[in-house]
Amino acid sequence: MTVNLTDKNLLVIGLGLIGGSLAKACRQNKIFASISGFSRKAETMSDALSLGLVDEVSDDLQALVSKADVIFLAVPILSTPIVMAQIQPYLRNDTIVTDGGSVKGTVVKAGLELLTDAQLKMFVPGHPIAGSERSGVTAADEHLYIDHRIILTPIAETEPEAVQVVSQMWKSVGAEVDIMAWDYHDEVLAATSHLPHMLAFNLVDTLSKQSENREIFNYAAGGFRDFTRIAASDPTMWHDIFIANHRAILKVLDSYLDELHKLRNAVAVSDGEYMKFVFQEAKEAREHFSEILENRARRLQRSATHE
Numbered sequence: 334m335t336v337n338l339t340d341k342n343l344l345v346i347g348l349g350l351i352g353g354s355l356a357k358a359c360r361q362n363k364i365f366a367s368i369s370g371f372s373r374k375a376e377t378m379s380d381a382l383s384l385g386l387v388d389e390v391s392d393d394l395q396a397l398v399s400k401a402d403v404i405f406l407a408v409p410i411l412s413t414p415i416v417m418a419q420i421q422p423y424l425r426n427d428t429i430v431t432d433g434g435s436v437k438g439t440v441v442k443a444g445l446e447l448l449t450d451a452q453l454k455m456f457v458p459g460h461p462i463a464g465s466e467r468s469g470v471t472a473a474d475e476h477l478y479i480d481h482r483i484i485l486t487p488i489a490e491t492e493p494e495a496v497q498v499v500s501q502m503w504k505s506v507g508a509e510v511d512i513m514a515w516d517y518h519d520e521v522l523a524a525t526s527h528l529p530h531m532l533a534f535n536l537v538d539t540l541s542k543q544s545e546n547r548e549i550f551n552y553a554a555g556g557f558r559d560f561t562r563i564a565a566s567d568p569t570m571w572h573d574i575f576i577a578n579h580r581a582i583l584k585v586l587d588s589y590l591d592e593l594h595k596l597r598n599a600v601a602v603s604d605g606e607y608m609k610f611v612f613q614e615a616k617e618a619r620e621h622f623s624e625i626l627e628n629r630a631r632r633l634q635r636s637a638t639h640e
C-alpha cells in the first residue's frame with residue numbers, strides 16, 4: 334500500500350550526515366509538503382538552510398514538534414534519549430517518531446520509558462545501513478540512501494500504519510526496508526559494523542604509536558589506507574555506540590579474539606595449512622560480498638542515468 338506523504342511535515346532533529354542526507358533527499362524528491370530542521374548549534378541550522386537541506390529551521394523546538402507529522406532523530410546515540418525527553422511533552426498522538434541511530438536497544442528503552450501509550454503506537458525505531466567516515470551538515474548527500482538497506486525495529490506497541498509511513502519515506506529516497514527485532518539488530522551490527530570499526534581504530538592508533546612522528550606511515554599503501562578511512566570516523570558517534578552496545582560487542586569481540594589467537598599460533602609454528610585455510614575462506618567471503626556491492630553499484634548507476 335502506498336501512503337501519501339505530500340501533505341505532511343517532516344522534522345529532522347540533528348542535521349549532520351544522516352539527518353541532513355535524509356532531509357536533502359526528501360526535499361529534492363518533493364516527498365513531504367515541508368521539511369523543518371533543528372540542530373544543537375545555530376550555525377548548523379543556518380548551514381542546513383543555505384545548503385537547501387530543509388525549508389525552515391527554528392530554535393523553537395516546541396513549535397516545530399507540535400506541527401510535525403513525522404520526526405526523524407539523527408543525533409549521537411546517547412543524545413537520543415535526551416532529545417526524546419525534550420520533544421515528548423509537545424508530541425501529538427498522531428506524530429510518528431523514528432530515528433537513524435546505530436544501536437536500537439538504547440532507543441527502544443528510551444521510548445518505553447518516556448513515551449505515553451498513545452505515542453508508543455507511533456514509535457518506529459530504525460537504522461539506515463549507509464554512511465561514511467564523514468560527519469556534519471556539509472557531509473549531507475542526497476544519494477546516500479539509494480540502494481542501501483534500512484532496518485526498522487518496531488516494538489509490540491507500534492501500529493503497522495506507522496511502520497508503513499516510515500517505510501514509504503525510505504523507499505521514496507531509494508532505500509530498501511527490512512524489519513527486524515531490535516536485539517537481533519544490535520547483535521548483527523556489533524559483528525558487521527561495530528567490531529570492524531573497533532579494529533580499525535585500534536590498529537591505526539597502535540601503529541601510530543610505534544614509530545617516531547608516525548614515520549612508518551610513509552611506507553604504507555592501499556591496505557592500510559582502507560583501515561585509516563574507517564578510523565577517521567567521528568569519535569563522539571563511536572564512543573556512544575561502544576557504550577550503548579557493549580554487551581553484543583564484547584560477545585563478538587571475544588569470539589574474534591579466539592580466532593585471532595588461533596591464527597597467531599599458526600604463525601608461531603608456521604602452520605601454513607591452517608593459514609591458507611583461513612585466508613582462502615576469507616577470500617571467498619569477500620568475493621561473495623563483492624557481488625553484493627557490484628549489484629548495488631549497477632542499480633545505483635541505472636537510477637543515476639534515469640534521473
Ligand SMILES: NC(=O)c1ccc[n+]([C@@H]2O[C@H](COP(=O)([O-])OP(=O)(O)OC[C@H]3O[C@@H](n4cnc5c(N)ncnc54)[C@H](O)[C@@H]3O)[C@@H](O)[C@H]2O)c1
Binds near residue numbers: 466
Ligand atoms: N555516520 C554514519 O555512518 C552513520 C550511519 C548510520 C547511522 N548513524 C547514526 O546516525 C546518528 C547521527 O550520526 P551522523 O553521522 O549524522 O552524526 P553527525 O555528527 O554528522 O550529526 C549529528 C548532528 O546532531 C547534532 N546534535 C548532537 N546532539 C544534539 C542534540 N542534543 N540536539 C540536537 N542536535 C544535536 C550535531 O550537532 C550534528 O549536527 C547517530 O546516532 C549515528 O549512530 C551514523
Ligand SMILES: O=C(O)C(=O)C[C@]1(C(=O)O)C=C[C@@H](O)C=C1
Binds near residue numbers: 435465525
Ligand atoms: O560506510 C561506512 O564507512 C560506515 O561506517 C557506515 C556504517 C558501517 O557500515 O559500519 C557505520 C555505522 C552505521 O551505523 C552504519 C553504517
